[in-house]
Amino acid sequence: MFHDDPQKVNPSECKCWIGIPVKGNASSDDEVKIQEIPETEVATMKFKGPNTEYKDAYRVIGEWMNEHGYDWNGPSYEVCSKKPKMVNGQMILSTTIHVPIKKK
Numbered sequence: 001m002f003h004d005d006p007q008k009v010n011p012s013e014c015k016c017w018i019g020i021p022v023k024g025n026a027s028s029d030d031e032v033k034i035q036e037i038p039e040t041e042v043a044t045m046k047f048k049g050p051n052t053e054y055k056d057a058y059r060v061i062g063e064w065m066n067e068h069g070y071d072w073n074g075p076s077y078e079v080c081s082k083k084p085k086m087v088n089g090q091m092i093l094s095t096t097i098h099v100p101i102k103k104k
Helices: 051-067
Strands: 042-050 070-072 077-087 090-103
Touching: 042 051, 051 070, 051 090
Parallel strands: none
Antiparallel strands: 042 090, 070 090, 077 090
């Protein structure tokens, strides 16, 4: 879950959370925090391609949101379907981007 926009905040200072699905009961401690992501309406986009084209996916989502009268409604998150792999010297990502939205 990404809390900062790397276009507006120095990428080395951007805050994000990494999450994994948990079945059953779990509890937080000093090192691990358990948090449920609330149900919300989201715009989604599947992305599979080189990491150099990754930011274009967010641009496409933003354009769709503008065209359909939506605003961001919280931090985006991604669900990775495969771990990144190197192909011909480029890192290939496979993920679904989820952007919480609300009507303008």
